[in-house]
Structures are given as structure tokens and as C-alpha cells.
Amino acid sequence: MEKKLEPMKLSDQLTWNRKELAEVTGRSKEVVDQWIYEGAPCCREGHMYVFERTSMIAWLRARAVNRTGMIRKTEVYDDIFPGIELA
Numbered sequence: 001m002e003k004k005l006e007p008m009k010l011s012d013q014l015t016w017n018r019k020e021l022a023e024v025t026g027r028s029k030e031v032v033d034q035w036i037y038e039g040a041p042c043c044r045e046g047h048m049y050v051f052e053r054t055s056m057i058a059w060l061r062a063r064a065v066n067r068t069g070m071i072r073k074t075e076v077y078d079d080i081f082p083g084i085e086l087a
Helices: 018-025 029-037 053-066
Strands: 015-017 043-045 048-052 070-072 084-086
Touching: 015 018, 015 053, 018 029, 018 048, 048 053
Parallel strands: none
Antiparallel strands: 015 048, 043 048, 070 084
């Protein structure tokens, strides 16, 4: 008898593809393509790009902190951009 694996939540996965990264961040695949062009940490496996979760979150967090027009808020809690909200 074969054991079926349950689907894993995106937040629990160690790697994401472009579509999953777009879903997690709430952006489009075109924005993710722009991030790849701008140097997002990823590797290419065949015709797909793969993003390691912690590296990508750290890269996005560093971009958010350095971005002009960002406002720090202490009461906002978010996994990807903790305490930062777009102005």
C-alpha cells in the first residue's frame, strides 16, 4: 500500500519556484522576473528558477530597508517585511 504525502504549505517549504514566490510575496511573475534580473539569489534547474527561502527573504528584507519611502512601524508584524510598510 502506497503512502500519500500531504501537500506542504508554502511557508514550510525550503525552496520556491517563480510561481510560488509570486504567491508568497503577493507579486506577479513579471515582478519576480525583474528581481531575477536585479540579482535575486536563485539557481537555475533546467528551465526553472529555484529560490532558497531564507536567502530570498533576507534579500527582500535588505531591499526593503534600503528602499526610499519606507516607514518603520512597531505594531506591524509580517514574516517577509517585519515592521516595514510601503509609504
